[in-house]
Amino acid sequence: MARYLLKFTKTGNLRFISHLDVLRLFQRAFKRAEIKLNYSQGFNPHAKIGFAHPLSLGFESRAEYMDFETAFDNDTAELLEKLNGQMPEGMSLTGCTSLKETGRTAAAAAVTHADYRVVCRSAVDEEETAVWNERERVKRALDSFLGQGSIITTKYSKKKRRDVETDIRPSIISFEQSEGTDSPELRMRLLTGSNGNLNPQVLMTEFAKYAGKRFHPQNWIFVREEIYFTDRSGEVRPLNEFEG
Amino acid sequence: MKMTDLTEKVETLLAQVDKPASYMGGEWGSVMRDENEAELNYGFCFPDKYEIGMSYLGLQIIYHVLNETEGVYCQRVFAPGSDMEALMRETGLPLFTEEKKNPVSQMDVLGFTLQYELSFTNILNMLDLAGIPLKSCDRGEEDPLVCAGGNCSYNPEPLADFIDFYMIGDGEDVLVETAQLMIERKRMGYSRRELLEKLCQVPGVYVPSLYEPEYDETGRMTGHRKLFPDAPDTVVKRMIMDMDSVSYPLNPIVPFMDVVHDRSVIELFRGCTRGCRFCQAGIICRPIRERSAEKVKEYAEAQLKNTGYDEMSLLSLSTSDYSKIEPLVTDLMSMCRSRETGLSLPSMRLDSFSPRVLDEISTFRKTGLTFAPEAGTQRMRDVINKNISEEDILSATKQAIELGYNNIKLYFMIGLPGETDEDIAGIADIAGKISWIARKDPERRGKFNVTVSVSNFVPKADTPFQWAGQNTPEEFDRKHYLLRDLLKKKKGVSYQYHGSDTSFLEAVFARGDRRTGKSILRAFELGCKFDSWSESFDYGKWLQAFEETGVDPTFYSQRTRDRDEYLPWEIIDCGVTKKYMLAEYDRAMAATVTHDCREGCTGCGLRRFVECPVYEKVKLSDVSAPEHAPSEM
Numbered sequence: 024m025a026r027y028l029l030k031f032t033k034t035g036n037l038r039f040i041s042h043l044d045v046l047r048l049f050q051r052a053f054k055r056a057e058i059k060l061n062y063s064q065g066f067n068p069h070a071k072i073g074f075a076h077p078l079s080l081g082f083e084s085r086a087e088y089m090d091f092e093t094a095f096d097n098d099t100a101e102l103l104e105k106l107n108g109q110m111p112e113g114m115s116l117t118g119c120t121s122l123k124e125t126g127r128t129a130a131a132a133a134v135t136h137a138d139y140r141v142v143c144r145s146a147v148d149e150e151e152t153a154v155w156n157e158r159e160r161v162k163r164a165l166d167s168f169l170g171q172g173s174i175i176t177t178k179y180s181k182k183k184r185r186d187v188e189t190d191i192r193p194s195i196i197s198f199e200q201s202e203g204t205d206s207p208e209l210r211m212r213l214l215t216g217s218n219g220n221l222n223p224q225v226l227m228t229e230f231a232k233y234a235g236k237r238f239h240p241q242n243w244i245f246v247r248e249e250i251y252f253t254d255r256s257g258e259v260r261p262l263n264e265f266e267g
Numbered sequence: 268m269k270m271t272d273l274t275e276k277v278e279t280l281l282a283q284v285d286k287p288a289s290y291m292g293g294e295w296g297s298v299m300r301d302e303n304e305a306e307l308n309y310g311f312c313f314p315d316k317y318e319i320g321m322s323y324l325g326l327q328i329i330y331h332v333l334n335e336t337e338g339v340y341c342q343r344v345f346a347p348g349s350d351m352e353a354l355m356r357e358t359g360l361p362l363f364t365e366e367k368k369n370p371v372s373q374m375d376v377l378g379f380t381l382q383y384e385l386s387f388t389n390i391l392n393m394l395d396l397a398g399i400p401l402k403s404c405d406r407g408e409e410d411p412l413v414c415a416g417g418n419c420s421y422n423p424e425p426l427a428d429f430i431d432f433y434m435i436g437d438g439e440d441v442l443v444e445t446a447q448l449m450i451e452r453k454r455m456g457y458s459r460r461e462l463l464e465k466l467c468q469v470p471g472v473y474v475p476s477l478y479e480p481e482y483d484e485t486g487r488m489t490g491h492r493k494l495f496p497d498a499p500d501t502v503v504k505r506m507i508m509d510m511d512s513v514s515y516p517l518n519p520i521v522p523f524m525d526v527v528h529d530r531s532v533i534e535l536f537r538g539c540t541r542g543c544r545f546c547q548a549g550i551i552c553r554p555i556r557e558r559s560a561e562k563v564k565e566y567a568e569a570q571l572k573n574t575g576y577d578e579m580s581l582l583s584l585s586t587s588d589y590s591k592i593e594p595l596v597t598d599l600m601s602m603c604r605s606r607e608t609g610l611s612l613p614s615m616r617l618d619s620f621s622p623r624v625l626d627e628i629s630t631f632r633k634t635g636l637t638f639a640p641e642a643g644t645q646r647m648r649d650v651i652n653k654n655i656s657e658e659d660i661l662s663a664t665k666q667a668i669e670l671g672y673n674n675i676k677l678y679f680m681i682g683l684p685g686e687t688d689e690d691i692a693g694i695a696d697i698a699g700k701i702s703w704i705a706r707k708d709p710e711r712r713g714k715f716n717v718t719v720s721v722s723n724f725v726p727k728a729d730t731p732f733q734w735a736g737q738n739t740p741e742e743f744d745r746k747h748y749l750l751r752d753l754l755k756k757k758k759g760v761s762y763q764y765h766g767s768d769t770s771f772l773e774a775v776f777a778r779g780d781r782r783t784g785k786s787i788l789r790a791f792e793l794g795c796k797f798d799s800w801s802e803s804f805d806y807g808k809w810l811q812a813f814e815e816t817g818v819d820p821t822f823y824s825q826r827t828r829d830r831d832e833y834l835p836w837e838i839i840d841c842g843v844t845k846k847y848m849l850a851e852y853d854r855a856m857a858a859t860v861t862h863d864c865r866e867g868c869t870g871c872g873l874r875r876f877v878e879c880p881v882y883e884k885v886k887l888s889d890v891s892a893p894e895h896a897p898s899e900m
Contacts, residue, residue: 036293039282
C-alpha cells in the first residue's frame with residue numbers, strides 16, 4: 024500500500040464540471056492508466072480518493088490536490104506520466120508526491136489557506152471593466168475596507184431557517200490589486216478549511232457593495248492559485264510540501 | 268466559407284445554467300477536428316437532453332461510423348434545457364454543435380434519431396432554434412439537409428413534412444452511402460431536388476416529398492401516389508447480415524457529467540425470434556444476427572481499457588437468447604472482476620433464466636433484478652405470445668431471492684387487446700405470490716420489495732397489433748386505480764404506472780398519417796416541447812393543437828383498422844409481410860401461441876430479401892415442419 028498526493032489544474036471549460044464529475048474522471052483515468060487503487064471494504068466498495076478542498080463550480084484552479092491510495096508502490100514520476108496521458112483538455116497534472124503510509128491526517132483536513140485571483144472578463148461589460156480600472160480609487164477603497172475592525176455579512180441559513188451574521192474580516196489574510204495587468208485583477212489569501220472559510224465571491228460581493236462598484240460574478244473569472252497547510256512551527260506552506 | 272465559432276458566447280451562458288457540462292463538449296473520446304477541413308459537416312441530432320442522448324448506444328455507433336467515413340466530420344447536437352434555451356433566445360445565440368460550437372444552420376446535413384414519438388416537438392424546436400425552416404418545402408439550396416432514422420421512422424408519415432429523407436433499418440451502410448452522395452453533390456453542384464432524386468434510389472431511403480398520400484371520402488388513407496417515376500414503390504429496410512463485419516465504437520465518448528446510463532455497452536445481437544405480438548422491435552429488427560463471442564470479448568476488453576468505466580452492460584432485445592450466453596458471461600465476468608468492474612445483463616427472459624448466469628453476476632454486485640412477464644394471466648400472455656408460464660415467473664424469482672436479491676421489478680402492460688379485469692387482477696396475484704415467497708423467510712420480511720411497473724399498451728406500426736384500437740385515457744385510468752386498490756392489500760409490493768395522456772399521444776403518432784404533422788407543428792407553436800418530461804408536458808395545448816388543425820386524434824389511437832385498409836406506413840417494407848402480421852393478429856384473438864422461430868420457420872416473409880440465419884440453422888438441425896405455412900415466399 025502507498026499513498027500519494029497529486030497536484031492538478033482545472034481550467035477552461037472544465038471549470039464547469041462538478042466535484043463528483045472530477046472524482047469520476049479520476050477513477051476512470053486510473054483505470055485507463057491501469058493503476059490499481061485501493062478500495063474501501065464494505066457493501067459498496069469505492070476507490071480511496073480524496074480531494075483537498077472542494078472548488079466552487081465555475082472556478083478555475085491552478086492548484087487542485089487529490090490524495091489516493093494504491094495497492095502497490097509506484098514511482099511518482101511514472102505515475103504522473105501515466106496519468107497525464109489520460110487527462111482531457113483543461114486538466115493537467117503538475118506534481119505528485121508520496122505521503123506517509125501511516126499518515127493519519129488526510130490532505131483535506133490539513134488545509135488552512137488558499138490564494139485566489141479574480142480577473143475581469145473585459146470584453147463582456149465595458150462599464151464594469153471601466154469602474155474597476157480606476158486603480159487609485161480601488162486601492163483607496165481596499166485600504167479603508169480592510170481597515171474596518173469587522174466586516175459583517177449576512178447569509179440565509181437553511182439549517183437555522185434565518186439570516187445568520189458572520190464577521191469575515193478575520194478570514195481575510197490579504198486582499199490587493201494585481202500590478203501591471205491588462206484587465207482589472209485582484210488577489211487574495213483567505214482562510215480555508217475547518218478553522219475558517221471564506222469564498223472569494225462572497226468577499227468580492229461585499230467589497231463591491233462597500234465601494235459602491237458594479238459587480239456581476241459571471242463577468243469575472245475566479246482562479247484558485249494555491250492551497251496551503253500550516254506546519255507545526257506555524258509556517259504556511261503550499262500543500263505539495265505536505266507529507267501526511 | 269469558414270464556419271462560425273460561437274465558443275465565447277456559449278461560455279458566457281454556461282455560468283448561468285443548470286448542468287453546464289451538457290453543453291461543453293471535449294469529453295474523453297469525443298472527436299475534435301478542424302471542421303473547415305471536412306468535405307461534409309454532419310450534425311447528429313438527438314431530440315432530447317444530453318443526459319438522455321449520451322445514454323443511447325445508437326449515438327455512439329453513428330458518431331463512430333460517420334467520423335470513420337472519409338471526408339465526413341460528425342458533431343453532436345442536443346436539445347438544450349429550458350433554462351439554456353431561454354438564455355439562447357434572449358441573447359440571440361442559435362443552436363450550436365457540442366464539439367466545435369458551430370451554428371447548426373452551417374452544417375451540410377442534420378440527422379435526427381427518432382426513438383420515441385414524444386420527442387417530435389423537440390425536433391421542430393431544435394430546427395427553430397437553429398434558424399432553419401421547419402418544413403422541407405421551405406428550405407433553400409443553402410439550408411442543411413434534414414434526415415432521420417431510428418425505430419419511429421418505420422412510420423415516417425407524421426414527420427414527413429419536416430424531414431427531407433429517411434433512412435430505414437440498420438444505419439451502418441446507408442449512412443455512409445448517403446453521406447457519399449452528399450459529398451458528390453458538393454463536388455458536382457447538384458440542386459437539392461436532384462440530390463433527393465438520387466437519394467431515393469439508395470436502398471432503404473425514403474424521400475417523403477416524392478410521394479403524395481391519397482385518402483378516401485371517410486378520411487382513410489388509400490395509398491402513396493408517386494410524384495417522381497423513379498422513386499421506389501416501397502422502401503425496404505436495410506439489414507447488416509454479418510455483425511462481425513461492421514465496425515464498432517471501441518473509443519466511445521465518456522461524458523463528464525452523470526448521465527442516465529453511464530457505462531460501457533457491448534451490443535450482443537440484433538433481432539429476436541420470440542414473436543411477441545405487441546413488440547415493434549421484435550418485428551423490425553428481424554432476423555436475429557449475433558455478434559461472435561470472440562468479437563464481443565475483444566470489444567469489451569477494448570472499451571474497458573479505453574474508457575475506464577467501472578460498469579459494463581450487454582445490449583440486445585433478449586440477452587439470455589444469445590446462443591452461447593453462459594460461457595460468454597463466465598468469460599466476461601472474469602475479465603470484469605480483474606478490473607473491478609461490474610457486469611449487468613438487462614433484458615433477461617424469465618424462461619431461459621439460468622441460475623448459473625445469475626450466480627456469475629451476483630458475485631460482484633447485487634443490483635436489482637427486472638423481469639417482464641408483460642401480462643397477468645396465462646390467457647393474456649398467450650394473446651400477446653409471451654411464451655412464459657406462471658411457473659417460469661415464480662421459479663426464476665425464487666432463484667433470485669435465494670441468491671440474495673432484495674429488489675425485484677416486474678414490467679406489465681395494461682390495455683392489451685381483449686383484456687378483461689380478470690387479467691388486471693392477475694397482475695396483483697403474481698406480485699403477491701412473489702412477495703410471499705420472500706416473506707416465508709422471516710429474515711427477509713421487511714427487506715424484500717417487489718415493484719410492479721405498469722405501462723399502457725400503445726399499438727405500434729409493423730406489429731400484429733397494428734390494427735388494434737387503444738383504450739381511452741379514461742379506461743386506462745380506471746384500470747390503474749383498479750390495480751392500485753388490489754395491490755394495496757399485498758405486503759412488500761410497490762406500484763408505478765405511466766400517465767394515460769402521454770400514452771394516448773404516443774398512439775396517435777405511432778400510427779398517424781401525414782395529416783397529423785400539422786398538429787405537431789401547431790403544438791410546437793403553442794409551446795409544446797419535452798413532452799416525455801412530466802414537468803413540461805402540457806396535454807391541454809395538445810388538445811388545442813388537434814382542435815385547431817382539424818385532426819381527430821381518436822381516429823388514430825382508438826379506431827380498430829379494417830383488415831384490408833391501406834396503412835400509412837405501408838410505403839416502408841419492414842421485411843415482415845402484412846399477411847403474416849394479419850395471421851398473427853387472428854391467432855392472438857384466438858389466444859393461440861406461435862412458437863419461437865428457432866423451433867421452425869413461421870414464414871414471416873424476411874426470406875424474400877435475405878437468407879435468414881435462423882432458418883438456415885433450423886433446416887440443418889431438422890426441426891419439425893412449421894405450424895403455419897410460410898406466406899409469400
